[in-house]
Amino acid sequence: MKRFILLMAVLVLSVGCDRDSSFENALTAGSPHALQSHIAWVMPQQQQVALMHPDRLRLQRVPLEAEPRATHRAPDGRGLLVLDAEGLTWIPVSDAGAGTPLRVSLEGAYRRVSFAPDANRVVLFGEAGDGQAALSNPNQIAIVDLETGDATERTLRSYGSAPQAVAIGPVGPLAGAERQIAWLLAERYLAVLDLAAPTAAELVVHLVLADDTREVSPTEVSFAEVDGMQTAFVRALGSDDVFSLTFPDAAAADAVPRPYLNQLAASPAPSDMTVQTVADGQRIFTTGTDVFSITHPVTGRRIAVDVGLPVSRIQPFTAPRDDDLVEGDGHYALLWAEGSSAVVFADLDLVERRGGRALTPLVLSAPITALRPLPNRRGAVARLGEAGLALLDFEARTATPLLASGRLLSLVVSEAGAQVYALVRDGEHALVTVDTDTGAASAMPLAEGGVLLNIPGVDRAVVDHQQNWGHISVLHDETITERGGVFLEGALDP
């Protein structure tokens, strides 16, 4: 009997205390990310990223080496960059799922990330140091090649400021070598780096003279190829001009080429900017104090169009044209200001020739809180207050109001632009689909509310109900597929 009891005690003790640590840690996930053909969650305590294709509905788990501190989505949902105390993990994502994660160890800790347009490189900056040190170095940055995993950490020369934002241009031939220029925006100056030569000393471009006390802070950079030369256009707070920077002189491949600065007249106190290749060539479009300006990037000639309505933002988009003014899609923009009830549709291909006649204003019944262009259509959807929507058709010059029965929680537009999805709460939760061609709306009840996403690549609306163990609803045509306990998938087979 004694032996039997001893045997049972050994059995219990040997198997009773070895549960995998993943079962002891919370399953809680952060906000979902819409990646290429996948919805993704970062689960900090599980130290993993979970991905699910909204059609295949199978969970893929990517383990992380350390507890994540911050997560950044790459442009177009090409991947997820997860920062932790020891470095970063880059998870490329395609329609097939997550690729092999890239692990990069870093000395410093960074909070902010700027991706190159094709997500091949990244610059990390902001709050450098170990994150808990009494003294940190805000001019410390890290340049990481996301294809090779090479990382360079360095401190920028400073003139009393530190990078507030980073804009990275495209890869291409520039000043005699294949380069990728990064612009680090600090108060009163810009630091210029070549990410293809990450150890090369940066060059600094001062936007004001040393004895000029004006506060000129660069806030936005747009890139374009002007006369065959890659050019950066910089909008700055405190300046009525747009700064144009080019690299006409050749330089060694391991050095940063010298930028040449030019100032181009823009709208007074420009609040937004876009650079587009329209029917008449490259043009810089700016808004400011209700004036919409078109600036020639080489001659600096500016045409100002009085909008007559408060506009502070430009949302450019492309859509088919009725005429053959340009090859391919035409170029358009929505000019508007948050809190204003007016929106102006600008035909960017024609505005230089026709002035105000190329602008179509629409005044809505309530202030606009969000505005989304409809892809492939000369239209947009506006969110009005807490319960209103309006479908804007700039061809017919109509604004079709749609009133939600309850509170409008979120709004997304399908990739093709044919549908607008809205999450509405009127006691019960519902997912509303609006056909952008007919304006017809249909609602489907949901068990719970949550976060509404449209997944790029598969163009599928997904609601993440933000439940502890994962709960999503996927809109498939006119039915909703629900999945509960998403994060428990395979939990019995550790």
Next chain:
Amino acid sequence: MKYFLCLIVLLPQLAQAQIDWRLTIRGGQTFSLDAGHDLVSSYPGRTGLEVSLDKFVLSPSEHSTLGLGVAYAFAAASDWVYEDIDTELMNGDLRAHALYRWSTGRSWAFNGRVGPVYRATALTLADGGGELMAKTEQWGVYGGLGFDYLFGDPSPVEMDELFVGFSMEMTYAYFPENELVVAGTSWGSLDTSGPGVLVGFTYIW
């Protein structure tokens, strides 16, 4: 199953047993060998109770008897997982078995039994936001080896009287792995097979 039914019908007519009935009420633990049990609890055991009634129908020799029995058993485990999710695993068994008993003729008797078992299992996870339950029902095989110690040192002559004793049994249940799908999501395979131990009282008359 066909042969099992034949035994039930024919065996009582083959011989007269020394004892007729045995009732056992025992509690104990059953253990999971499957790592999937980690989703339920860090401790691999379930606490349960079994009530078994056996009818002895054949006595091939002076000390041995054969019988048939049925039992109902219930076992449960509850704990937490993922820091804040409460878990509960319950299974109810309906068992039928053939029993072999070898008695010393005095206080001690040794038993062995084997038979089919029908198990209904429910695994529930709950947090503040709601609950998810996976249910499954399946057939398996059940067996046990144990002993009875009857109080009062009964002699074979007295076996037609009621005796009370202590009973203990080591058990093993086998079930095929079973996939649990809840709200469209497969949680994976749960295997509730495993050994166990039962301790309690037996009544013989």
